[in-house]
Amino acid sequence: MTCQGIPPSHHITKDTDMADPLLFTPMALRGITLKNRVVIAPMHQYSAVKGYATDWHLMNAGRFAAGGAGLVIMESTKVERRGCGTVGDLGIWKDDFVPGLKRCAEFIRRHAAVPGIQLGHSGRKARRLRPWEGGAPLKPSAEIDDWEAWELVAPSALSAPESDPAPRALARAEIGKLVEAWGEAARRADEAGFDVLEVHGAHGYLIHEFLSPFSNRRTDDYGGSERNRMRFCIEVVEAVRAKWPQDKPLFLRLSVEDNAGWGPEQSADLARIVKDMGVDVIDCSSGGMTGSPVISAGPVGYGYQVPYAAKLRAEVGIKTMAVGLIVHADQAETILAQGQADLIAIAREVLYNPNWPMDAAQKxxxxxxxxxxPSPQAYWLAKRASAVKGVVPSTFQRGIGQAR
Ligand SMILES: Cc1cc2nc3c(=O)[nH]c(=O)nc-3n(C[C@H](O)[C@H](O)[C@H](O)COP(=O)(O)O)c2cc1C
Incomplete structure (x- = not known):
């Protein structure tokens, strides 16, 4: 796979004769309509308190909704206590979590975006320091009052890197209950008012640990052959789809390439299976099995994971979401126009500019x-744009009189 470069000469300038850009064309998925194709990718906020959402989550989800995105997917929210990556992970393993999440979902919807949530389980990558604290495995401390309950579990008792504490291999008899936890989490996500649900099957976390031969050395029917390694993911999708309303779309995020034995061919096989089970969109990411979930397995540059979205879309005939260093409006539009993906997910660039969707529409x-x-912003921005000549937004150039 090569990096997805956008030719520097490609500039989209819309005039009245041109069709609307695809990026700002609504999209219907089951009973839900997104007003545009810009999706805020799930991003851990490391800010929950014992799994409960805080004002930070409300503010953060709200600013992305108010920035003009069609869909805001809240971070990987853990289906089990054991699945929390850090002390700040958001939880959905108890009904008690629903009101705090509901507040966020309602707030997103009130600001004209569709509320989405990702469900996750960190598996052997649980119980760690936050990234900026070094990300190392945690040690027992007074701050953690349920150390034993926060157990590292995985398909096999293998750590990565090897110096990390080894997880406990899940017994076959435990797996059914764990699958059920995903289903129950989906039910709670619906009760909380989310309209899109994404299953996190990427980045070296539990589902991906089952998929990849690098982390799955089981000898029972959850390990060995490709089909056996897919079994846990397929059961999770089945359990989630059973509890998630039929009129609400379901996404699955995959590390389409992990450079550790799981690759695009296997991802396409899995996508074909889950498509028939009611997955509507594959969110095409990569890496995380042997390194960072954000810096992928392959060479990193603009749109570095787009070829994965293009491949699955073309070969499986399933809708795909592209993610990974999609930074510029014309870049996003080109990906859609070339038929490489159906949706564009943005993560770090909206940390830089939460109003990215609004800005992209102007560009x-x-x-x-x-x-x-929202109107309190729209009114003044539209007035400034029409009434004041010779003034351009800060994102259009470097400074007064300085070209980009
Ligand atoms: C702060 C932060 C938190 C993240 N948390 C999640 C997460 O909860 N779930 C997930 O699947 N990916 C997560 N990611 C990965 C992003 O969703 C995205 O795939 C990745 O950052 C590449 O996109 P970008 O180049 O637009 O940032 C996170 C990324 C960042 C920067």
């Missing part, structure tokens, strides 16, 4: 009335 020449953002 693609649509939404001169700023209807994608």
């Amino acid at each position: 693609l020449g649509v939404d001169r009335e700023f209807t994608s953002v």
Whole structure:
């Protein structure tokens, strides 16, 4: 797979004769309509308190919704206590978590975006320091009052790197209960008012640990052949789909290539199976099995994971979401126009500019009335744009009189 470069000459300038950019074309998925194709990718906030959502989550989800995105997917929210990556992970393993999550979902919807949530389980990558604290395995401390309950579990008792504490291999008899936990989490996500649900099957976390031969050395029917390694993921999808309403879309995030034995061919095989089970979109990521979930297995540059979305879309005929260093509006539009993906997910660039969707619309020449953002902002921005000549937004150039 090569990096997805966008030719520097590719500039989209919309005039009245041109069709609306695809990025700002609504999209219907089952009973839900996204107002545009810009999706805020799930991002851990490391800010929950014992799994409960805080004001930070409300503010963060809210600013992305108010920035004009069609869909805001809240972070990997853990289906089991054992699945928490850090002390700040968001939880959905008890009904008690529903009200805090519901507050966020309602807030996103009130600001005209569709609320989504990712369900996750960190498996052997649980119980660690936050990334900026070094990300190392935690040690027992007074701060953690349920150390034993926060157990590292995985398909096999293998650590990566080897110096890390080894997880306990899940007994076959335990797996059914764990699958059920995903289903129950989906039920709670629906009760909390989310309209899109994404199963996290990527980045070296539990589902991916079952998929990849690098981390799965089981000799029972959850290990060995490709089909056996897919079994846990397939059962999770089945349990989730059973509890997730039929009119609500279901996404699955995969590390399409992990450079450790699981690759695009296997991902395509899995996508074919889950498509028939009611997965609507494959969110195409990579890596995380042997390194960081954000810096992928392959060479990193603009749109480095787009070829994975293109491959699955073309070969499986399933909708795909592209993610990974999609930074510029014209880049996102080109990915859609070339038929490489159906949705564009943005993570770090919205940390830089939470109003990225609004900004992208201006750059693609649509939404001169700023209807994608709330009225208290739209009114003033539209007025400034139409009434004040010779003033351009800060993202359009480096400074007064300085070209980009
Ligand atoms: C702060 C942060 C937290 C993240 N948390 C998650 C997460 O909860 N679930 C997930 O699947 N990916 C997570 N990711 C990965 C992003 O969703 C995305 O795939 C990755 O950052 C590449 O996209 P980008 O280049 O637009 O940042 C996170 C990334 C960042 C920067």
